Amino acid sequence: MSRPRSHTSTIALTLLSTLVVVMAFYILFRYTATNKMPVTPSTGEQTAVPPVDPGRAFIRLAGAPAPIEKGGSLTLVFDSNEWSVCAVDIYKPDETSVILTKEASKPKQVAPGRFSWTWQVPADGVAGKWIARLLCGTADNLATVDQTFEVR
Numbered sequence: 576m577s578r579p580r581s582h583t584s585t586i587a588l589t590l591l592s593t594l595v596v597v598m599a600f601y602i603l604f605r606y607t608a609t610n611k612m613p614v615t616p617s618t619g620e621q622t623a624v625p626p627v628d629p630g631r632a633f634i635r636l637a638g639a640p641a642p643i644e645k646g647g648s649l650t651l652v653f654d655s656n657e658w659s660v661c662a663v664d665i666y667k668p669d670e671t672s673v674i675l676t677k678e679a680s681k682p683k684q685v686a687p688g689r690f691s692w693t694w695q696v697p698a699d700g701v702a703g704k705w706i707a708r709l710l711c712g713t714a715d716n717l718a719t720v721d722q723t724f725e726v727r
Contacts, residue, residue: 632712646698659711668703
């Protein structure tokens with residue numbers, strides 16, 4: 576024959592069951608509160624452009640170059656960090672690189688954070704889409720941008 580439960584054990588069991596249910600709801604609430612997907616603005620809203628981190632290398636081109644005749648010169652103007660060391664590599668339409676001297680590959684800093692680079696397209700250059708690859712920054716903090724230009 577079983578013994579009837581005492582009031583103390585019934586109360587303890589009720590409190591323990593209530594605590595388990597409350598903890599389950601608390602854990603569920605905390606999980607859903609911290610794992611929500613970010614809300615993206617609708618297409619009609621304008622979003623602010625995040626500011627540039629001054630410690631991270633960046634390159635912003637001032638404009639796209641117009642088509643260039645063989646033998647003409649290409650000038651690229653761009654902004655980067657004042658502390659950046661910059662270089663430019665050139666690639667022909669068949670993606671082979673053009674060997675530039677160290678001096679020829681270095682843009683000139685014309686103002687703090689503003690660079691200019693000019694290159695003479697060979698008179699016997701191949702017509703088509705060429706690539707100027709800009710590299711700015713430091714060895715462990717480097718930004719690159721490809722700028723295509725057309726040679727006619």
